[in-house]
Amino acid sequence: MDELDKRILRRLATDGRTSMSDLGDAVGLSPTPTARRVRALEETGVIAGYSARFDDEKLGYPVTVFVSVQLDKQIDEALANFEQAISAFEEVVDCWLMTGTRDYLMRVSTVDLKEFERFLTHRLTKVRGVASIESSIPLRRVKANASRTP
Template sequence: MDAIDRRIIATLQRDGRMSMTDLANAVGLSPTPCARRVARLEGDHVIRGYTARIDQKALGLPVSVFIWVELETQSKEAIDTFERAIRGFDRVMECHLMTGSRDILMRVVAADLADFDRFLEERLMRVPGIRSVRSSFALRSMVERAALPTM
């Protein structure tokens, strides 16, 4: 990956809807070589897709909850079982396997406290192999970035 690839990535992170002509102009290429580079970055899975960033409050999901999950065992089977289960939960926006005393950190969105309680009781706590769950509610977001640094 060279400096032009990094400029393409940085530009697309700011505006993934721009035309190939506009992208090529922004990074100093003609459209055909630019399109080839974008296709290569997509084929190499550097660019994994294009999405719209949506305000979660506008969709009626203003609450963000960070949940620490401790599993009964940290075996590959237990982690795989947990991962398969939570992949089906659309309220889970992020889920990370962590080091330390707690195994999993998740970010979940909810409409309100009652909605989160339903998610907890009807979905998360029914996943086999959970030893404990601790949650913290985000009061406000101080930094949110979708764009990665391109160095």
């Protein structure tokens, strides 16, 4: 990956819908070589896909809560059971398997704190193997990037 590829990635990170012509202008190439480079970045998996980012608040989900979960066992079966259960919960926007004192960190998005409470008490606490849960409510987002660029 050379400097031109990095410039292409930085531009696509800010506007993934840009045309090849505009992208080429931004990085100093004509559209055809720009398209070849983008295709090569896609084929090698550097560009893993394209998506739209949504504003949870404008969609009617203004409450975000970060939830840490510790399982009673960290064996493959327990991890798989938890991950399968979480994949069915639409309130869970993101979920990561973690190192450290907690096994999972999730970002949960709901319409209000009452809905979060229902999710917590009626769904998450019922998942087999959950030993403890810790919730943190963010005050405001300080920085947001779609992904890290070179």
